[in-house]
Amino acid sequence: MAEPGAPASVKEFEERLLDVALSLPKRLKQCADYVAANIDRIAVSTVAEMAEAAGVQPSAFMRFCQIMGFSGYSEMQRLFRESYVGGWPDYATRLDHLREMGENSGPRLLAEFVDAGRASLENLLNTVDPTALEQAVEVLAGANLIHIIGLRRSFPVASYLAYAFEKMQVPAMLHSVAGRLDSTSAIRPGDALLAVTFSPYSAETLDLVELVRGRDVPVVALTDASVNPLRKLGAVTLTVSEVDFGAFRSLSATLCLAIALSTAVGAQRRS
Amino acid sequence: MAEPGAPASVKEFEERLLDVALSLPKRLKQCADYVAANIDRIAVSTVAEMAEAAGVQPSAFMRFCQIMGFSGYSEMQRLFRESYVGGWPDYATRLDHLREMGENSGPRLLAEFVDAGRASLENLLNTVDPTALEQAVEVLAGANLIHIIGLRRSFPVASYLAYAFEKMQVPAMLHSVAGRLDSTSAIRPGDALLAVTFSPYSAETLDLVELVRGRDVPVVALTDASVNPLRKLGAVTLTVSEVDFGAFRSLSATLCLAIALSTAVGAQRRS
DNA sequence: CCGAATTTGGAATTTCTGTTCCATTTTGCT
């Protein structure tokens, strides 16, 4: 029953996985990736479930098990069922557990930020006005070229938006102040500006918004709840309030809105 | 399928168990007692195994399941399997359906991404190894200068890290390939490299990791759970598994980990 | 102590899951 080369522990299993993963054809690599990311599911799932979740046929998953050194799925599953040591605590208890750790230890901070992030996401659905969101999608989908600006803390968001648009082949341009190369003349009628800014608002961003409004270019703003100058300038404003922990603000909610926005724009363009 | 009076959570199950346990005949009481003491086995055992361990016939155990309000063992087991994996529905297929249905309105997408983000964050606590995290903090806190690299999809994360370190006055340098200005000679002994990369891994990042490993500079990698080449190169690896669906990858969990990591490093430096 | 009701054991049945096999497609090489 126990194959000669079969991993005898979860650790051995992981090592084996690393070994073989790189030289695997497409479908089998999918299995390896899914298993790596969801290793704890093996104990409680059927082949059919695993295969579907990995996006392959059950037969492909079987082959994967055999490559890992087992006679089949059942044998592989046995390894994980046996090493299953009583119910993993649920999210809440795990969180509590991590919180009890040392003051500023990494795990402790992680628990706090995860919690803050979750709270932010929950809030997000309440604070974002659906009408404004659809309006924003409309504006951006109708633009020839989408200009994106976001500096300092907002820069990660801005760069993510640029990446997402590029992926969906939506014409977009990321403006930055690197090297003081303004590219303001690239912003032309028919375009739109997507500005990301949070208090304290950077002057460069506000200046740019003001400038393009003067050229009748529509502006969509991703910003926080405080009353800010952007609304006055006639921007479609999407409000995000992040729950912060300590002095640091997670960007979970902001990025989530950014993905939703860019995906919606991409979808609308296509149709 | 779902019986009207069936427990919908492990908690409800336990309550119900207490209720019925006293008024049970001998064999069924045995079942109740064994289940009470080994509640976590339900997820990974067959009826036959449970029955034998409880010292009864399978049919007796079946009757016990029915008394607990389920249609049979399978239904009871499903409750425990689902609670074990923290049930995150299959977002890949869900988004697939969304796309097929042409349901791409902004608000609808936002709700989906919020949900996916929340699940990712919960999962983060499972996938990140606390020991590895502390090790990573150790390595980075001890470095003279922290070099950060992350391209394409990982660039937002890398730039966020650079911003956070700067805010905390931790010496850090963001490497980019803009203008093909490699700054590899800036990486010197005593420094550390923080690499952010997700499948498909960019060659530039892998090359840089390999290069600095040759100089005995320690590497911390923020990456996904897919089996990847970084581990082999001796990097401290922090794994995040997030829902990946083409361009639609949320970065909620990744950024959360990034903040926790950078904050912890900042705190450790100060002390 | 007898008889009805309840509980129990175990075999028969059915459903579902793991596994295998082979035709078709894809990949890699000359």
Place this chain on the structure above:
DNA sequence: AGCAAAATGGAACAGAAATTCCAAATTCGG
């Protein structure tokens, strides 16, 4: 481009597990 080898998808098969059913055993009231 054409061929051989490898990989893949899907359906058919085998096996194991859940479930049911009923006869035998036990319990309990009279």
